[in-house]
Amino acid sequence: DVKVTQSSRYLVKRTGEKVFLECVQDMDHENMFWYRQDPGLGLRLIYFSYDVKMKEKGDIPEGYSVSREKKERFSLILESASTNQTSMYLCASSGTGGQKRGNEKLFFGSGTQLSVL
Amino acid sequence: DQQVKQNSPSLSVQEGRISILNCDYTNSMFDYFLWYKKYPAEGPTFLISISSIKDKNEDGRFTVFLNKSAKHLSLHIVPSQPGDSAVYFCAADNYGQNFVFGPGTRLSVLP
Numbered sequence: 001d002v003k004v005t006q007s008s009r010y011l012v013k014r015t016g017e018k019v020f021l022e023c024v025q026d027m028d029h030e031n032m033f034w035y036r037q038d039p040g041l042g043l044r045l046i047y048f049s050y051d052v053k054m055k056e057k058g059d060i061p062e063g064y065s066v067s068r069e070k071k072e073r074f075s076l077i078l079e080s081a082s083t084n085q086t087s088m089y090l091c092a093s094s095g096t097g098g099q100k101r102g103n104e105k106l107f108f109g110s111g112t113q114l115s116v117l
Numbered sequence: 118d119q120q121v122k123q124n125s126p127s128l129s130v131q132e133g134r135i136s137i138l139n140c141d142y143t144n145s146m147f148d149y150f151l152w153y154k155k156y157p158a159e160g161p162t163f164l165i166s167i168s169s170i171k172d173k174n175e176d177g178r179f180t181v182f183l184n185k186s187a188k189h190l191s192l193h194i195v196p197s198q199p200g201d202s203a204v205y206f207c208a209a210d211n212y213g214q215n216f217v218f219g220p221g222t223r224l225s226v227l228p
Binding site: 004009033035040041042043044045048056058090092105106107108109110111113 | 121126166206216217221
């Protein structure tokens with residue numbers, strides 16, 4: 001069965017801390033995504049990646065960076081956490097290789113609820 | 118500006134009746150749409166999709182209708198069950214690059 005695993009379900013950090021959110025998928029998917037979910041705003045794309053060592057900015061990349069050293073792993077980094085980064089973070093993956101994709105769907109992890117105090 | 122809109126933040130329906138969730142989009146180049154369902158503290162799960170070459174796709178109790186000229190799609194759930202209570206997100210495939218999501222509609226199915 002398809003699986004996207006996020007390392008933490010709940011995380012509490014202090015303002016200014018560096019935060020790492022880890023995501024691993026076991027489906028050999030090429031594409032991986034980081035979204036954040038906030039009430040009334042839906043899911044907003046932070047960063048995505050088509051391949052190892054590749055990354056593309058989404059709609060709200062400010063204050064975040066990502067790392068994709070291995071195909072199965074996509075990490076989201078908050079360089080200096082701020083209170084407005086308190087949110088539910090969702091990792092997702094999809095299958096077809098490269099930038100050209102057919103009709104496919106995203107598989108999501110269970111999410112990480114991050115609170116920045 | 119949001120490219121995918123779900124104008125009803127919430128919807129309440131009696132068990133056994135039909136639930137209709139609506140979604141509008143602004144970009145006429147979008148050609149593939151998906152619906153996701155999300156329970157609290159869980160990740161969204163895929164429900165149903167539709168390609169722009171179709172105007173209807175059905176899967177059990179779930180049917181999605183697409184009206185390309187109106188840039189509108191809707192998800193019908195018949196009959197609605199209490200376990201359907203969740204937040205429903207409409208999404209569009211953004212030129213094969215990524216996916217654009219709407220803000221979601223919270224459905225409550227009352228017993």
